[in-house]
Structures are given as C-alpha cells and as structure tokens.
Amino acid sequence: MDKLLEIRDLCVEYHTDEDNVYAVNHVDLDVYKGQTLGLVGETGAGKTTTALSIMKLLPQKIGEITSGDIKLNGESVISKSEEAMRKIRGKDISMIFQDPMTSLNPVYTVGDQVAEVIKLHYPDYNNSQVEARVDELFLMVGLPPERKTEFPHQFSGGMKQRIVIAMALACEPQLLLADEPTTALDVTIQAQVLQMMKDLKEKLNTAMILITHDLGVVAQTCDQVAIMYAGEIIENGTVEDIFEGKDHHPYTIGLFGSIPDMETKSKRLHPIDGLMPDPSNLPKGCKFNPRCPHCKDICREQEPPVYVNGTQTIRCHLFK
C-alpha cells in the first residue's frame, strides 16, 4: 500500500484571550492511497482541528501547530508557503467542511459554484460539457439538476451539504477530508452519497479521512479507524480490529455502548458519564481517567504508553 499522508507527533494549540487550548496532542496518523480512515470521537476531541491542520487552514494568529510534521506524498506541508498551499487545496486535497456555508457563496447560484470547480479542474471543457457534468453531480447527490439555478438560501441544510459534497468530489482530489459530510442527511441519501465516495475511491484511488460520529457509517465505509479523545488518538486499527477485536480502550467501549439500539426497547441511553475534560486544563496522566470505570492510581499519575497489538494500537494502562 502506498502511503499518501503521514502525520507525526502533531500538536495544535488555540491561543484565546483567557487560555491555551490544547486541541491536538501528539497525534500520529497514516493514510494510504485508496483507503478510508474513519476519525471518530466526541465533540471537541480535535477532529476538525486535525483536518484543518492538514489543509493549513487553522484560524490565523489563534491556531498554531506547535510541533510535529504532516507529509503528503513524502513532502512536508507544514513548511509550505500559503501560495503553494492554495495550489494543493482543491487539487490534491479537498475538504468538505462541517458547516456547508463555509464553502458556499450566498450570491452565486449553486450550479455556477459547482461549475467553477469543474472548470478549474478541466480547463479544456466547453460550456456544455461543464453543464453536463454539473447535472451528473447533482443527480449523484440526489438533487434535481433543474434546481441548479437557485441560490444557497433556497435550499435546506442537507441539500446545501450535498452541494458542497458535489463540489468536493468534482475536484477528484488525491485526499478527501470529509468533516461529518452526511450528518445533515437522511439515511437513504446518505447511503447514496457514501456509495459515490466509494466509487471515487475505486475509480481514482482517492484516499479519504472521514470524520464522523456515526459508528454505523464507519462500519459500512472505512478501512481504518482512529478514535480520538481530548486531542489524542486513544485507539487506532483496522475496521476489523475496532469492530471485532477483543481488546479496546475503555472509551471505545463507552462509545459503542451509547449507540441507540434499534432492537431493544430500553428508553434510556447509556452514555459515558461526565464530559470530556476542558482542553485548556487537561488532567494529569490518562486524559480519560476522570470518566474511566477502570481507573487505577497509575492512571492519575502517568500518561499511558501506546500498546501495540499487530495493526491495532491502544493508549491505556490496562494493556501491557
């Protein structure tokens, strides 16, 4: 397998008026060509921050990569100039943002915005070729092509999200960073969109980081899974390791326990008690220790080492 993206020891901080937010802490990740990595974790875990770091789109002055390296095809992106990055974005890497309005311009029709991306990618297409491709992309995301002459505000949340997906896929990138791309979609449209992404992966060997909180989506689409907690990858492995493996981080177990079960009738859900720690004031030792049912003395004192078991890694004192 060819490695496309390599992240080593990435640390990202946000400097706010009051404090420093340690959003990403010593993250290592590899993404291979033609593979989909699912990045899963609670809200605030640092998933979006990780993706923004790859794009070098952290908010200026506030967001800072304080250590580590990110390599795309063996070349470091950290040291690249903004101009060089602009060429990479949209061509080599494209990102589907969590909030679709970040990518949509309210004053242009949605069709024009998709067409713009196609023209950038295929400069020698004539107008009718561009329009045909726009229609094709609209159909693929389940929107009637005749609605391409409308403006973003005339669409529902999920429809805007689909337009953004169409734009990201139109660039045919090497690496697609999809930040919760289907959260606003119902399951039938979601299935259609995920299928489109799979097709892209098969056709163009596209690699993808799929940020999601839906473990169902992960099971159905990902090859690798990384589980993030308080800015760290606390468990990483193949989809088989995560869904069928025997050993898991206590947080992973909690995550699986909080899925609303379609079969049982129990009314109450079983979320992991408590909240994720404040990233500006992380606990000593294991960052999960205040919520962990297996917490021992050592967990409050020492950061757990990374336990490696074949393709799986777990960051927890329970494993030696």
Place this chain on the structure above:
Amino acid sequence: MEMPLIETKNLKKYFKTGRGTLHAVDDVNFQIFKGQTLGVVGESGCGKSTLGRVMIRLLDATEGQVLFEGKNIMDYNKHQMNELRKEMQIIFQDPYASLNPRMSVSEIIAEPLKVCKVITNKKELEERVFDLMKTVGLAERLVNAYPHELDGGRRQRIGVARALALNPKFIVCDEPVSALDVSIQAQILNLMMDLQEQFGLTYMFITHDLSVVKHISTEIAVMYLGQCVEKAPADELFANPIHSYTKALLSAIPIPSLKYRNMQNILSGEVTSPIDPKPGCRFAARCPNAKPECTGCNLELKEVSPNHFVSCIKYM
C-alpha cells in the same frame, strides 16, 4: 376527548421560485397532545424545517391552520403572537448558524428573558442564566465564552437552555442532536426526555435519524416531498412499516457491525422536483413497487390499522 395542545389543518407552505411554485409543505395534518412527542422524519429537503417554522409562525403559512390550545394562531396579531412566543420555542438544526457569534453564552441565554421582559432584575437574571446552564449541563466558567470557542455539543446545549428560558409549553426541536456524536447525543436526548417529564413539555422532534426518533417519540410522521406519507405510534411504525419510502428508510440505516458491510440497497431513480409537482405519489419515480396508476392519482392518508395511516395507492 382531550384537546390536542397543537394541531395543523391542511397546512401548506409554498415558495415562489424562478421556475414555478415550490411545494415545501403540502397539506399536512396532525395533532400533538400535551406531554407527547411527535417525531417527524423524512428525506433531506422534504420540508421538515419549513413545517417546524410555520408551526410557530417564524414563517407564514400559504394556506391552512395551526391550532394552539384550540385557537387558530394563523390570524393572531403581532401583540397576540408576542404573548404566544413565550409558549412556543424552537431549537435549531444548525448550532453554528443559529447562535449570534457576537454574543456571549450568558447573553444568548438571557436574550429571550430580556426581550419578553420576564425578568428585569439584573441579579435574578444572572441567577436564572446560571440555573439554566446547570439544567443543560454547561459549566459555569463558560458564561462569558463565545459560540465559536465551543464545540458542537456545548453549542447545542446553549440552544436548549435558550429554548427553555421562558418555560415554554411546546418546543420544535429541529435536528437538535444531528450534529453531535453518539455519547453527547445520548446525553442531550436523556436531558430532553427528563425536561419533558419535569415540565410536561410537548415536542415536535424533527430528525432524519431513525434510532433517535424511535427513542424519543410517541408518534412518528414520515414525510416525503412536502407530504406526510405515513403516520403511526412509534413502536408500530418500526414493527410494521408500510409505505415503500418508510421501508427504504429503515433498511438504509447503517448498522455498526461489519456483518452487513456492502449489503445495503440504495434507492435508485430520480428525485421528483418539489416545484409544481404533478398529482400522484411523489415517491413513484423511486418506488420499487410503483405501478403506472401511481402517477396521476389522488392520494390521501388512510387508516389501515388503529392509528396507523398510510398514503399509498395500495390502500386507496
């Protein structure tokens, strides 16, 4: 019989567009009783948010009625609506767009209290804000934070706190947990169910997530392109789905297990446009059981078993 807290009658909302009239909500009828939850599910773009907004008159209906405690609120004047606003609240789909980025957490939560002049004493206002923050599980230290500094889960808690501020009777919850991960989702759902019990709240709970809707709803309405195509008590709908669209929805749920990988069936066929739709079933182009009669016919909801309604030619 007991009077529903809120009821819609032939409710319609059309938008004028360049190429015709878009039927966003097209003749929707339902009742919600006090303390109950109507779950509204359906395809993205089928009119769920529009319906929610029309119900509490954030948008004016094109036709039809909304009865709140038996009174048609469609012809309420501005003064009457201001009073009514206290009784009806909305939690928005998008915790990013719905919170004013220039306001701090406390200002956002206090805003409805100030606007409706419920609490004017500064000290009391502060107490009420802290109280609400505690109810929804927001740490006190976030009182002066701004929305962009917070993650999605905490932002949505602000939305819940703001909606609760005026002690409403009815809350439209427009995808309040869709943007959240499962564990936070579970916390917010539990919170909302507790609040419902504690304050006797009535919800219209809009979502595209069937596992969520199953947990929280008394009754579920399934919408497709502006219309309600099936309605039944929650357990009944999951046990005996009838409409082809409902069945497609249930079978497309991604299951968190590798056993079912690559086994999902994907709906094919073009999505019908909501602009000047033709008579007949709007799902026909994608329905695996469609017959030629499905296009052009007149359909309405028919009761096929007690409280289970379906709009499909098979039952006309």
